[in-house]
Amino acid sequence: MTQKSEAQKGNITPEMEYVAEKENIDVNKLANLIDKGLVVIPKNINGHSTPCGIGEGLKTKIxxxxxxxxxxxxxxxxxxxxxxxxxxxxxxxxxxxxxxxxxxxxxxxxxxxxxx
Structure with missing residues (x-):
């Protein structure tokens, strides 16, 4: 499962919900941006990380x-x-x-x- 594949199916993941809240953006708009390839939520399934959105319309990351x-x-x-x-x-x-x-x-x- 990837965030993009879930967005393409119309599914909202817990990571999308977390990022939407953190970025103050509607979760459906975020899922649409992920579906279009304009936003990514990188996450290593083998490690510990906090979901973080990167891309169009989101805050700059340091x-x-x-x-x-x-x-x-x-x-x-x-x-x-x-x-x-x-x-x-x-x-x-x-x-x-x-x-x-x-x-x-x-x-x-x-x-x-x-x-x-």
Whole structure:
């Protein structure tokens, strides 16, 4: 199931309802924009994320990048960056990590913030 396939069938998903409320837009109008391919609600079914709408007629989204590397592998530094990004209004967080123990790193980040 994708948001687009559900919109094409005329179905309203919980994600569409959430985004419509957050964006202050009629859910049927949102579903129509999704059906036309003008709005997307990205969501990884294997991970934890808050639904977030991107596209025509919606608020601009702010993305923040964090990550560890082979040269800098400081989990607490990146957790603090993630918290600051959320505090200052970031909508999404992109993890560009290439360092060690990615599973632990990502768990600590996900436990610390609630972004798309």
């Amino acid at each position: 993305n923040a990048n964090i990550g560890s590397s082979s040269k800098i592998d400081d989990i607490e530094l990146e957790v603090n960056k993630a918290k600051l990004a959320q505090e200052y209004g970031a909508d999404a967080l992109m993890d560009l990590s290439t360092g060690s123990d990615l599973k632990l790193f990502r768990k600590k980040i996900m436990d610390a913030v609630d972004l798309c």
